[in-house]
Amino acid sequence: MNGGLRDISGRADLDVxxxxxxxxxxxxxxxxPYFTQIAGTDLEVHLPRITDFWERALFRTAEYRRNAFVPHDALHSVEPMTAEHFGRWVQLWHATVDGLHAGPNAERAKAQGERIAVAMLRRLNGKDASTAGNGQGFIPLAALELRVAA
Known part of the structure; x- marks a missing residue:
């Protein structure tokens, strides 16, 4: 354990x-607003699906057969998502993981989140989409490109 925090060990940890x-x-x-106003996401409906996604991504123990790109593409068509949006998502993801867990699975979850953010941004905005952000305290996605490429 690192700093008293346990690693992510399964679905129960992912749920929390x-x-x-x-x-x-x-x-x-x-x-x-992408979740609440544009998509009207019901967290209780969304959680089992996204937990399946992350359980499959980290442990290969859940079924996830949905196309994660489709809902993001629909949101993007209503209100375009930029590097700033994805950078903020990554920032919140890192903070949440780091606040609860430490270890190899936690690091893998953060790295996977970074890869997903960069891939979504590029798929939605084109391969040459700017990942520089605007310098307002967000993790600049350009800084993540080296880890994504590795």
Whole structure:
């Protein structure tokens, strides 16, 4: 254990982590409206699906057969998402993971989140989409590109 925090060890940990993350994301003034106003996301409906996604991504123990790009593409068509939005998502994701867990699975969850953010941004905005952000305290996605490429 690092700093008294346990690593992410399974679905129960993911349930707690994702509930805390989405509570913060829904309340965030930059990205919250995508969940609350544009998508009208019901957290209780969304949580089992997204927990399946992360359980499959980290442990390969859950079924996830949805296309995660489709709902993001629909949101983007209503209100375009930029590097600033994805950078904020990454910032909240890192803070939530770091606040609850430490260890190899926690690090893998953060790295996977970074890869997903960069991939979504590029798929939605084109391969050459700017990942520089605007310097307002967000993790600049350009800084993540080296880790994504590795």
């Amino acid at each position: 982590l994702l509930r805390r993350f989405y509570t913060a994301a829904f309340a965030d003034p930059l990205i919250g």
